[in-house]
Amino acid sequence: MDDRFNRIDWHKTFPVHALTWPFPNPFHIEVGIARTDLLDDRISGNKWYKLKYNLKAALEQNAKGVASFGGAFSNHLHALAAAGNRLALPTVGFIRGELVEPFNPTLTDCSTWGMQLHPLTRKAYRERHDSAFQDRLMASFPGFVLLPEGGSNQLAVAGIADMVGVIESCKAAFDYIVLPVGSGGTLAGILGYYLGREDAPIIIGVSALKGVAGVLEETVLRLVGTEENFIDDLSMDDLLPEWWIEHDFHCGGFAKVSSELQELKARFECQTCVPLDNVYNSKVILAVKHLLECGKIPDRARLLILHTGGLQGVRNWSRPLS
Ligand SMILES: Cc1ncc(COP(=O)(O)O)c(C=O)c1O
Incomplete structure (x- = not known):
């Protein structure tokens, strides 16, 4: 093996911690966050x-x-x-x-x-x-x-399974994981990790793109669906944990920012000290805010937000947001 690979400490981990949710939480959901953004300032999340x-x-x-x-x-x-x-x-x-x-x-x-x-x-x-x-x-x-x-390919999906392993090793208990979705590899990796596991949490993706309902789900399933993932004659549907993608929080499209999103991002960052990017993670917070307020997540459930990084991109937003 070319030892150049070990020039990066791939065993580094990231914190998973509780979050004081800064918005209404009428159903008393416990919110936590997995901070893959803190892994590295360049190879982020x-x-x-x-x-x-x-x-x-x-x-x-x-x-x-x-x-x-x-x-x-x-x-x-x-x-x-x-x-x-x-x-x-x-x-x-x-x-x-x-x-x-x-x-x-x-x-x-x-x-x-x-x-x-x-x-x-x-x-x-x-x-x-x-x-x-x-x-x-x-x-x-x-x-x-x-x-x-x-x-996003099969090797990316395998890598994301390692990420879930780090989250599980933190022994944080959660019933839901919420994460942003772009090309689908991260969501596919999480679904792949929990394939066939009865104790799997419910996985909710939040699409950063507009107009991809159906197509994005197919892409994700294609990425999960390698042959070695099938056990005996069970179909993928039998093995997958419950999951879905929220498609209404893109704020007008990929990398579009609404004034609601800007305000939410500023308030979230100020009250939690967790920085967000505009393209992916702010939209997850917007979606979670909605999910917690509308009662779609049951009373006192435990929900983990996956922060996927992307903070380098914030520097590109020095122009006025439209
Ligand atoms: C910061 C960030 N979060 C989430 C995603 C979406 O991940 P995926 O493309 O695996 O769906 C991306 C894009 O890759 C990203 O850059």
């Missing part, structure tokens, strides 16, 4: 676990580097660039749209950490899932491994 086995596999197969896709503010590319830099593994980022100079803080970091940035027109970017298109792109990067947008 769920990215730590989604990249872990992808980078291990790349090093094991002597890949020349790792390439992936993302927008100009991508947490995934930011974490990949940071990890590649620490592991001396070259990285390439295929960026949606033009590369506007001067670079924003995310792309400045990526470039400083040695990631080669290649803009793709929005039209070309739409082909990112097409294997012939990927082959054409990768012809310029022989020996590189290509990860999907958001890094």
Whole structure:
């Protein structure tokens, strides 16, 4: 094994703690939070676990580097660039749209950490899932491994299972886990971890995207549904814990921010001292606020919020929010 992998302390853990909920809580729900945002200031949150086995596999197969896709503010590319830099593994980022100079803080970091940035027109970017298109792109990067947008693949799902292992090792009791959903790998990893377990909590995803109801659930199931996950002739439905995705808290779409969200974020941060990003975790807090107030979570249940990081992205919001 290439010992570059161990240049990152992958065994690091993160705190799981109780949260004094700063909004109405008429049904006395106990709220806790798992702070994967505190793992690392560069390879933040769920990215730590989604990249872990992808980078291990790349090093094991002597890949020349790792390439992936993302927008100009991508947490995934930011974490990949940071990890590649620490592991001396070259990285390439295929960026949606033009590369506007001067670079924003995310792309400045990526470039400083040695990631080669290649803009793709929005039209070309739409082909990112097409294997012939990927082959054409990768012809310029022989020996590189290509990860999907958001890094969500089977190895990411396996890494996220390690994250749930850390949460379980904290012995915090919870009946629900709530987390943000983008490309679906994190939710799939959590569902995969609890597959077939009778003591599984109920898992609630909160979509950061608009207009993906049904499609996102299918994506998640596809990511969970590897053959080794099936036990005897039980179907996936028999094995999965109860789960669903909330689709009404995107505030107008991906990375859109409403004034309600801004106020909620400011109040939450001020009263809990837990920082939030605008794109994923603020929207989870908005969803949880609604769930607790409308009585969808039963009296005195214990609910754990998974903070997935993404705080690097906050620097990109110095412009007025619309
Ligand atoms: C901070 C943050 N939280 C949550 C997500 C969503 O995770 P996933 O893409 O695995 O659904 C992302 C995107 O990967 C993210 O950057």
